[in-house]
Amino acid sequence: MLNIADTLHRWCREARPFALATVVDVRGSAPLPVGTSVAVDEDGDAVGSISGGCVEGAVYELCRQVLRDRAAPQRAWFGYSDDDAFAVGLTCGGELDVLVRRIDPTTEPQIGAALEDMVQGKPTAVAQVVDGPDDLLGVTLSVLGDGVASHGTLDGAETDRAVAAQAVAQLRAGRTARIELGGDADSCPERLSVLFHVHASRPRMLIFGAVDFAASLSQAGKFLGYDVTVCDARPVFATRARFPHADEVVVDWPHRYLERTTVDARTTVCVLTHDAKFDIPLLRLALELPVGYIGAMGSRRTHEERLRCLREQGVAERQLDRLRSPIGLDLGARTPEETAISITAEIIASAHHGSGLPLSQGAGPIHRPTPTPIRSATGRTPVSAGERPGLEESAAS
Template identity: 80%
Template sequence: MLNIADTLHLWCREARPFALATVVDVAGSAPLPIGTSLAVDADGNAVGSISGGCVEGAVYELCRQVLSDRGDPQRAWFGYSDDDAFAIGLTCGGELDVLVQRIDPAVQPHLAAALADTVQGQPTAVAQVVAGPRDLIGSTLSVLADGSGTYGTLDGGPTDKLVAQEAQALLRAGRTTRVTVGGNGDGCPEPLTVLVHVHASRPRMLIFGAVDFAAALSQAGHFLGYRVTVCDARPVFATPARFPYADEVVVDWPHRYLAQTAVDARTAVCVLTHDAKFDIPLLQLALDLPVGYVGAMGSRRTHEERLLRLREVGVMQEQLTRLRSPIGLDLGARTPEETAISITAEIIAHAGRGSGLPLGRVSGPIHRVSGAVPETARHGGGMVSGTC
């Protein structure tokens, strides 16, 4: 739902009821990920998309029905078949499990508060119950990243605490996904499946070395949505004018800056300095931090010498296996711009656990997904819908 937070926030401010259709599970080559939503208000205005166009008409009509009936949430499954591929199914071959529910902002003010935080750029997580006790389906609970706020309630008891803890953890990781809580003696008597929608702060890309390659990489990182920092100890090179796409340009010794800045599992550290006096203390620290990616530029000879020096200062082999060096994928890149594409391609592949091979040489689904459409939702045809 956070993909359309701006419009939903406006509708909530106007106390305008709407139907919300959310992708709660996917399988195969589904075009959009879980958590993606489409909403329809009482006047028939629609916002968002859940399939890139394949099944929007059917979902729109289901939203109109749920909104007018004021009844229970509805569940729908959309899948591929030869008979309905070009009618109601997904021609890409994927499968979608969709939850459609009526939202009345007047009785759910907590959702408006969470959407307001999202619109204002606050890291926020909204937990939405998608399976479990009938009376909880569609219920939401929201948390802020700093733990200062919790909006909404599920059962007013231990379930709220369990779901809030899961939402906080996923918010820190910057991941929208499904989790199951309860049913195991932890105070929540029945298991719940909860889809946690996450609006996180931008991931960081830390580029060390104020060189031409860093200028191109900072532009590529900016394009991908990273908060980009360029750091170099040489003030004559580390200037904002040379790196207009960087969010900040820092003059400091790289290892000293890295030691004092905030990083997380989504942070990409790119070492382009080509100088052992910078590289070694920087990489020694970076490989010991919980960052998502560490890469270093250099020739194969430089790489071997770098590994030797890192071993000499006590870096263990387990840590060295995290180092991506020479940095980037083998794309035949030569220019700074091409090299930036090579590096960011490796970062994407690493984060998404991709092979880096051409898609034509890889079997299986193009889009990796977590979970599959439940067997109970599979009943032939293009769509099956019913109350939860």
């Protein structure tokens, strides 16, 4: 539903009933991920897409039917049929499981409240039951990022607490995911499958080194949705005029800034300084933190010398294995703009476990499945650099 949050927010403010069709499971090479939605209002206006066009007509008609008949939530499955190329299905060969339900904003104010928080940029999660008892199918609970405020109820206080705790964990991970919960009397009596629609704060991109490459990388990072910080100890170079796309420009020693700022598992650290007096203390610290990506610019000779210095500083080999250096994928990049694409391509591949190879040289599904989500009600809390995790906790996925 996050893909159409602005329109849904407006419909809720106008107290306009609508049908919401949401992808709740994906198998194979489906074009769009779990949590993607289409909505249709009572006038027949539609917004969103769940398949890039393959099954939109069938989903639209199902939404119209659910609205017209005020029917209970319905499930629909769409796959590919080799026997009939003109059948309603996914030409890409994947499979989609879709939940369609009618929403009346006047009787479900928690949805409007959650959408209000989302459009205001507040971290918010909407928990939607997608499998379980019939009377709970499609029921929602919304939770703010701090876990203190919640709207709606599912199946009593124990269930609500268990779902809210998992919502907070998913917000910390910054990931929309389907989670299996419950089945025990202590936490959540009913066995439920819950889809958490997560609108998290933007992940951070920390760029160290106020060089020309940093200017292009900050622009590319902003385009990808990162909250971008450029940091350099030299005030003559670290200026807002040189980095208009950055959210923040900091004049400080890189390792000192990293020590006092907040990072989490979605943070990327890009070291472009080319200077050992900045690089070594910065990388030594970064490799101790649970950030998602650490890359450093330089030649292969620079990389080998950097590794030698870090080993002398006591950095373990399994920590050094996290360092992407020379930074970026081999695209033959020459200009700062091309180099920024090379770096961001590696960041994307790292986050989604991509190979970095041309798709024409691969086999199997083009769209990779979402990594296995957290299964417990505990999540990794964003940490500030002053909090040192054990090495076993610091490996980034």
